[in-house]
Amino acid sequence: xxxxxxxxxxxxxxxxxxxxxxxxxxxxxxxxxxxxxxxxxxxxxxxxxxxxxxxxxxxxxxxxxxxxxxxxxxxxxxxxxxxxxxxxxxxxxxxxxxxxxxxxxxxxxxxxxxxxxxxxxxxxxxxxxxxxxxxxxxxxxxxxxxxxxxxxxxxxxxxxxxxxxxxxxxxxxxxxxxxxxxxxxxxxxxxxxxxxxxxxxxxxxxxxxxxxxxxxxxxxxxxxxxxxxxxxxxxxxxxxxxxxxxxxxxxxxxxxxxxxxxxxxxxxxxxxxxxxxxxxxxxxxxxxxxxxxxxxxxxxxxxxxxxxxxxxxxxxxxxxxxxxxxxxxxxxxxxxxxxxxxxxxxxxxxxxxxxxxxxxxxxxxxxxxxxxxxxxxxxxxxxxxxxxxxxxxxxxxxxxxxxxxxxxxxxxxxxxxxxxxxxxxxxxxxxxxxxxxxxxxxxxxxxxxxxxxxxxxxxxxxxxxxxxxxxxxxxxxxxxxxxxxxxxxxxxxxxxxxxxxxxxxxxxx
Numbered sequence: 001x002x003x004x005x006x007x008x009x010x011x012x013x014x015x016x017x018x019x020x021x022x023x024x025x026x027x028x029x030x031x032x033x034x035x036x037x038x039x040x041x042x043x044x045x046x047x048x049x050x051x052x053x054x055x056x057x058x059x060x061x062x063x064x065x066x067x068x069x070x071x072x073x074x075x076x077x078x079x080x081x082x083x084x085x086x087x088x089x090x091x092x093x094x095x096x097x098x099x100x101x102x103x104x105x106x107x108x109x110x111x112x113x114x115x116x117x118x119x120x121x122x123x124x125x126x127x128x129x130x131x132x133x134x135x136x137x138x139x140x141x142x143x144x145x146x147x148x149x150x151x152x153x154x155x156x157x158x159x160x161x162x163x164x165x166x167x168x169x170x171x172x173x174x175x176x177x178x179x180x181x182x183x184x185x186x187x188x189x190x191x192x193x194x195x196x197x198x199x200x201x202x203x204x205x206x207x208x209x210x211x212x213x214x215x216x217x218x219x220x221x222x223x224x225x226x227x228x229x230x231x232x233x234x235x236x237x238x239x240x241x242x243x244x245x246x247x248x249x250x251x252x253x254x255x256x257x258x259x260x261x262x263x264x265x266x267x268x269x270x271x272x273x274x275x276x277x278x279x280x281x282x283x284x285x286x287x288x289x290x291x292x293x294x295x296x297x298x299x300x301x302x303x304x305x306x307x308x309x310x311x312x313x314x315x316x317x318x319x320x321x322x323x324x325x326x327x328x329x330x331x332x333x334x335x336x337x338x339x340x341x342x343x344x345x346x347x348x349x350x351x352x353x354x355x356x357x358x359x360x361x362x363x364x365x366x367x368x369x370x371x372x373x374x375x376x377x378x379x380x381x382x383x384x385x386x387x388x389x390x391x392x393x394x395x396x397x398x399x400x401x402x403x404x405x406x407x408x409x410x411x412x413x414x415x416x417x418x419x420x421x422x423x424x425x426x427x428x429x430x431x432x433x434x435x436x437x438x439x440x441x442x443x444x445x446x447x448x449x450x451x452x453x454x455x456x457x458x459x460x461x462x463x464x465x466x467x468x469x470x471x472x473x474x475x476x477x478x479x480x481x482x483x484x485x486x487x488x489x490x491x492x493x494x495x496x497x498x499x500x501x502x503x504x505x506x507x508x509x
Contacts, residue, residue, distance in 0.1 A: 031455075032401070032408040034091045034325040035230060036317055037272065038076055039219050039244075040237035040310065041098045043068030043181040044106065050097055054225055057081065057095045060134075067097060070133075070166040070181045072237045072310060078164065079314035079339050080235075083134060086338070091321045094231065096222035104183035104215025109167075109192045110208045111155055112175040117146040118202035125159065126193040127178075129306030129341025133164030142201055151203070152176045166190050166308070180213060186237060188213030189279070191306040216241050223251040226263075230270040232324070232404070235317050236297075237310040240278050240287045245297050248274045252296040255394065255403075269407055273382070273397050275300050275316050277309030282350035288364035291383035295394040298382050299366050302375050303349035307341035312375075315340050319377065324401045329456040329489055331398040337368075337375040346370040361395075379493075402457050402488050409448060417444055423472065423480055438480070442470040445484060458486045 038057075042050050046068040057063050063077040073095055080087050111125075124131050125138035132138055140154040155176040159169035167178040167190060180187030190213075194205035216238055238244040252271050253262020263271035277300045278284060284299060291297065300316040302309070315337035323332050343349070350356050357367040357378055364383035368375045384394040394400055421436040428437065446465045453461035464486040473479030 030409070031325060031328050032232065032405045034088075034232050034321045036080065036088060036091055036093045036321055037226070037231035037234045038073065038080075038093060038095045038237070039098060039222055039234065040072035040076055040095070041100055041182050041184055041186070041217070042066070042073060043071040044100065044183055045181070046071065047100055050099060052097050052099060052222065052225075054094050054096050054222075057093055059083075063095070064163070067095070068181060069163045072182060072186055073097065074164065075166065075308060076235055076237060076310055076314045078134065079311060080317060082339070088318055088321045091325055094229070096219075096225060098217050098219065098222065100183045101215035101217040104185075104217075105211060105213060106180040106183040107187040107190055107209070107213035108180075108211035109178045109190075110172075110175045110206075110210050111152070111178065111192070111194060112206045112208070113148050113151045113155075114204050114206070115148075115202045117142045117144055117151075119144050119199070121199035121201045122197060123203070123205075124195040124197060125155065126191070126195055126306065127159075128166055128190050128308050128311075131195075133162055136162040136164065138162060138165075142203060144201075149173050167192075177210070179211075183213070184215045184217070185213050185241065186239060186308070186310065189239065189308050189310075193306075216243055218247065219244055220247050220251065223247070226270075228270070231272050232401075233317055233321055234272045234274040235310070235313050236274050236276040237313070239276055239309040240299070242287075245274075245276070245287075245291070249291070249294045249296045254293065254295060269411075271400075271404070272296075273298055273320070273400060275313040275320070277302065277312030277314075277316075279303065279305045279307065279309050279312065281345070281348060284350075284365045285360060285363040288383040291364060292385050292387070295382045295384045295400065298380065298397055301351065301366060301368055302337065302340050302343070303351050303368070303370070304343045304345045305341045305375070306344055311340055312337070315375075316377070316380070320380065320397065323398075328398070328401050328405050331396065331491060331493075332377050332380050333493065335377050336372075337377075340375055342373055343370045343375070396491075398491070399488055405457055406452060406486065409451070410445075413444055413448060417441060418480060423478075436480070438470040438472070441480065441482065442468055445470070445482065449484075449486070452486065456489050459489050460487050463487055 060078050060081050060083050063074050067073040080093050121142045122139050123142055138158055140158045152175055153171050156169040156171040159165055167180055170177045180190055192207050251262055253264045255264040260266055274297050279302050281304050300312040302312040318338055319332040319335045323330055346352055351367055360367050361379045364385055366380050367378040369378055380397050381395050385392045418436050421434045424430050424435050424437050426437050426439045445468050449461040449464040452458040464484055467485040469483040471481055473481055
């Protein structure tokens with residue numbers, strides 16, 4: 001058989017020939033491509049006529065145009081798709097826009113200045129733990145003899161001039177009234193302070209909440225739109241809201257060895273890891289208390305940060321998507337959140353010591369430390385921890401991603417070599433294409449074991465190879481059945497060293 005048939009074999013006159021043909025190189029396995037789903041609301045001003053159909057958002061400006069500057073979607077996207085570049089890079093981000101819950105309320109905060117300015121200074125609003133957004137700062141100047149009315153006008157002006165601000169302001173002469181740009185319980189997480197930057201010049205500021213953000217929409221209609229698309233990571237903007245965590249668990253299901261459910265069902269196998277943020281200083285274990293058998297929800301903590309909790313989830317999505325896409329054999333431990341407002345009182349949190357973090361991991365809570373003025377990931381885990389299962393099979397998100405990578409590569413091989421092929425017996429001699437023999441398939445899976453070990457997704461390739469069983473169905477002749485075991489790779493989470501020291505005694509010479 002000729003290596004190339006670009007020029008017909010019957011030709012003899014001098015000629016150059018080049019033919020492009022269709023190729024399929026999927027037999028070279030690759031990592032599971034990551035895909036991020038974002039469940040979040042648009043601003044109140046963008047709710048009228050809002051389409052809830054999923055949209056792939058590729059730029060921050062696109063998110064702003066569709067869903068509003070400062071909205072939860074915008075807030076998440078400015079971390080996933082920052083204007084400066086980076087973020088999640090080439091990982092697709094699909095936004096599933098949420099309508100506001102009926103009867104929901106926006107957070108309202110009043111800023112009341114008191115005093116009369118005795119000098120010139122620059123004061124700064126700290127909104128959501130940030131002194132500005134996308135290069136626009138919340139600075140306002142205070143001039144000598146400025147009145148309260150003049151200062152409230154300046155506060156209102158600066159808030160409304162920062163496009164990415166999560167709040168708008170109205171000047172009420174004696175106070176500036178700031179209102180979240182969207183309604184819902186998540187708006188209540190917006191914090192507000194006024195920094196005098198060491199020069200109060202006779203002014204002080206009181207911040208008082210006059211309306212609490214309330215209302216949480218149901219997310220199941222958006223989840224139902226996932227269909228056959230495989231969103232591997234989900235950013236949940238609703239923080240620790242139990243109703244949303246419950247919906248996500250019900251939809252995603254569990255990888256039960258007998259009856260897997262939801263997205264883990266054996267004829268679906270398109271589950272996700274759902275990330276939600278939390279900026280509390282303690283009590284995280286209570287959020288995960290009743291979720292010991294679930295593998296869906298993962299807390300992304302940023303203890304005592306004044307940022308919005310959904311930002312912590314977005315930060316972790318950046319880290320996890322990059323690692324899972326490029327180095328699925330590794331975890332995100334020791335990685336730093338790229339863009340999260342700092343902890344205001346780290347030592348006062350119940351995550352500041354190793355003993356506390358060890359307790360939290362045993363209770364289904366991810367952990368971080370605060371160092372170099374940044375949050376650094378220590379443990380990134382689900383809530384899964386059945387009594388008596390040691391160690392819990394699905395505790396670490398990276399282990400789940402290993403399992404999904406093993407499936408993904410195996411599924412590609414099935415599509416190339418098995419599905420819709422004729423099945424021949426091992427002793428048959430065949431001369432046509434699209435035929436698979438049990439021994440051929442077993443050989444392919446054996447080679448796959450070496451590939452997985454080479455990529456450090458599994459350990460002990462021989463163990464997997466020796467476990468492979470392939471055969472025809474007992475009751476259905478058109479059924480090819482396969483079984484194998486594998487050991488996930490080990491990971492150096494704990495490094496323990498013991499040394500022995502003694503004295504150097506002198507000796508007589």
